Amino acid sequence: xxxxxxxxxxxxxxxxxxxxxxxxxxxxxxxxxxxxxxxxxxxxxxxxxxxxxxxxxxxxxxxxxxxxxxxxxxxxxxxxxxxxxxxxxxxxxxxxxxxxxxxxxxxxxxxxxxxxxxxxxxxxxxxxxxxxxxxxxxxxxxxxxxxxxxxxxxxxxxxxxxxxxxxxxxxxxxxxxxxxxxxxxxxxxxxxxxxxxxxxxxxxxxxxxxxxxxxxxxxxxxxxxxxxxxxxxxxxxxxxxxxxxxxxxxxxxxxxxxxxxxxxxxxxxxxxxxxxxxxxx
Amino acid sequence: xxxxxxxxxxxxxxxxxxxxxxxxxxxxxxxxxxxxxxxxxxxxxxxxxxxxxxxxxxxxxxxxxxxxxxxxxxxxxxxxxxxxxxxxxxxxxxxxxxxxxxxxxxxxxxxxxxxxxxxxxxxxxxxxxxxxxxxxxxxxxxxxxxxxxxxxxxxxxxxxxxxxxxxxxxxxxxxxxxxxxxxxxxxxxxxxxxxxxxxxxxxxxxxxxxxxxxxxxxxxxxxxxxxxxxxxxxxxxxxxxxxxxxxxxxxxxxxxxxxxxxxxxxxxxxxxxxxxxxxxxxxxxxxx
Numbered sequence: 384x385x386x387x388x389x390x391x392x393x394x395x396x397x398x399x400x401x402x403x404x405x406x407x408x409x410x411x412x413x414x415x416x417x418x419x420x421x422x423x424x425x426x427x428x429x430x431x432x433x434x435x436x437x438x439x440x441x442x443x444x445x446x447x448x449x450x451x452x453x454x455x456x457x458x459x460x461x462x463x464x465x466x467x468x469x470x471x472x473x474x475x476x477x478x479x480x481x482x483x484x485x486x487x488x489x490x491x492x493x494x495x496x497x498x499x500x501x502x503x504x505x506x507x508x509x510x511x512x513x514x515x516x517x518x519x520x521x522x523x524x525x526x527x528x529x530x531x532x533x534x535x536x537x538x539x540x541x542x543x544x545x546x547x548x549x550x551x552x553x554x555x556x557x558x559x560x561x562x563x564x565x566x567x568x569x570x571x572x573x574x575x576x577x578x579x580x581x582x583x584x585x586x587x588x589x590x591x592x593x594x595x596x597x598x599x600x601x602x603x604x605x606x607x608x609x610x611x612x613x614x615x616x617x618x619x620x621x622x623x624x625x626x627x628x629x630x631x632x633x634x635x636x637x638x639x640x641x642x643x644x645x646x647x648x649x650x651x652x653x654x655x656x657x658x659x660x661x662x663x664x
Numbered sequence: 665x666x667x668x669x670x671x672x673x674x675x676x677x678x679x680x681x682x683x684x685x686x687x688x689x690x691x692x693x694x695x696x697x698x699x700x701x702x703x704x705x706x707x708x709x710x711x712x713x714x715x716x717x718x719x720x721x722x723x724x725x726x727x728x729x730x731x732x733x734x735x736x737x738x739x740x741x742x743x744x745x746x747x748x749x750x751x752x753x754x755x756x757x758x759x760x761x762x763x764x765x766x767x768x769x770x771x772x773x774x775x776x777x778x779x780x781x782x783x784x785x786x787x788x789x790x791x792x793x794x795x796x797x798x799x800x801x802x803x804x805x806x807x808x809x810x811x812x813x814x815x816x817x818x819x820x821x822x823x824x825x826x827x828x829x830x831x832x833x834x835x836x837x838x839x840x841x842x843x844x845x846x847x848x849x850x851x852x853x854x855x856x857x858x859x860x861x862x863x864x865x866x867x868x869x870x871x872x873x874x875x876x877x878x879x880x881x882x883x884x885x886x887x888x889x890x891x892x893x894x895x896x897x898x899x900x901x902x903x904x905x906x907x908x909x910x911x912x913x914x915x916x917x918x919x920x921x922x923x924x925x926x927x928x929x930x931x932x933x934x935x936x937x938x939x940x941x942x943x944x945x946x947x948x949x950x951x952x
Contacts, residue, residue: 465923465927466919466923468926469922469923469926469927470875470919470922470923470926471874471875471876471877471878471922472875473875473878473879473881473889474878474889474915474918474919474922475919477889477892477893477911477915477918478912478915478916478918478919481896481909481911481912481915482912484909484911484912485909485912577741580744581743581744581745581746582744584744584746584747585746588746588882601744601746601747601750604747604750605750608750608751608754612781612782613777613782614750614751614754614755614758615755618747618750618751621743621744621747622739622742622743622747625742625743625744625747626742626743629741629742630742
């Protein structure tokens with residue numbers, strides 16, 4: 384047991400570069416597999432959380448843009464959604480990586496006032512930024528389509544009431560349209576969030592290299608499967624972690640769902656449940 | 665391919681290009697598009713069979729079968745599909761070799777798992793070491809196909825069991841009132857009526873399946889991703905047709921291929937859905 388604590392302190396943060404440098408090669412213990420795969424989960428959570436957070440806002444913009452009467456706004460949003468929903472994420476990763484590699488290596492200075500950060504284009508070829516951008520665009524497109532569908536489903540009476548009460552512009556959107564849109568979209572959006580967490584497992588199998596063996600959960604799982612020639616241990620461990628994560632997501636999104644549905648009579652509220660969420664992307 | 669392609673060094677412009685895109689390796693690249701289509705056309709029915717079995721099992725009256733079916737349908741909700749794509753081919757391969765080892769080499773007493781090795785006798789190897797190249801290819805492809813069938817079967821099972829649950833209860837009760845047996849109700853009432861409820865989910869699944877085909881690359885198949893990487897990479901002067909890093913172009917082509925495939929599918933599926941909605945008591949049905 385104490386040796387497992389040792390392993391935890393050695394490899395717990397291995398995926399982000401702290402602790403023991405060399406990965407275990409022989410006599411791989413169950414504890415080492417659990418710890419290193421768990422360590423890799425840091426990357427899965429990093430990618431998915433940031434992509435979803437940023438994507439949420441961009442998706443709202445895309446949905447409003449697609450709904451716009453002006454072709455100038457709607458056409459680019461339609462095209463963006465079509466491209467990212469119509470092609471495989473796997474190919475998007477390769478395509479983006481190869482484009483980023485072709486970019487000249489430039490450095491930009493960004494003056495934050497108290498600190499000057501040099502932004503370099505070669506960061507784009509690293510997974511932490513390049514893959515994040517692809518995931519961000521991808522989830523924005525999927526969520527944008529979900530929000531667009533919900534936007535069309537906002538009851539017209541709500542809008543008429545808003546007009547009657549003199550709501551206009553930003554205020555009408557912020558107070559009337561947006562909350563209803565979110566409420567209607569929420570079950571599908573929860574589904575999209577789960578798919579996004581699952582999609583992060585693709586990152587280190589595409590063009591983006593795992594630098595110094597800093598990879599995600601499935602990167603370490605496939606490492607162990609190669610080394611021990613026994614797939615029956617590492618992959619179920621990944622599965623275990625992801626089931627936990629999925630339940631957490633459903634719990635968290637369920638709380639938001641409850642808040643979005645608070646004003647409805649109890650019999651009209653819909654709960655999010657693991658065995659009920661739809662699998663439509 | 666063309667007669668003037670004998671010495672690529674002397675070629676220029678379009679002539680060079682026409683020779684370049686007709687090399688033997690490019691022919692393999694074009695062939696791999698057919699492999700994708702083949703996978704799609706085989707994986708879809710296989711997934712439907714798996715899904716149908718899963719959905720039926722999850723409604724079984726036997727508790728063990730029911731929990732097996734429910735477990736199969738639920739696991740895809742929690743675990744990323746890539747885990748299954750990596751796991752199933754190795755697991756199946758080892759399972760087959762293990763069984764063959766037990767049957768063909770029953771005299772060997774050494775354990776199969778020796779530390780970090782998986783050792784079976786030569787006769788139990790799949791495919792046999794002596795087998796020709798295409799046997800290896802077919803075997804790899806079949807394992808990949810099974811993985812696709814299993815994963816998308818679980819997806820389809822969810823869609824189908826949802827559709828079965830959506831068939832109005834009164835329809836089933838009517839069947840019972842007319843003295844139908846359980847299997848008659850299943851065949852004559854439930855199955856014919858569930859399709860319209862299953863259609864949106866199945867259409868979506870088809871799109872997900874299309875977008876999952878490049879994962880063949882993960883399974884070690886020489887698919888379009890493999891060839892795009894191979895052909896697009898920097899070719900030095902040693903190579904007959906030297907060119908700079910063209911991978912972005914090759915993957916751009918793949919993007920266009922997939923975009924047109926999904927676009928085509930979507931328009932066909934929209935037509936089918938409009939067709940099947942005719943006369944149904946739904947919004948889409950009444951509008952038409």
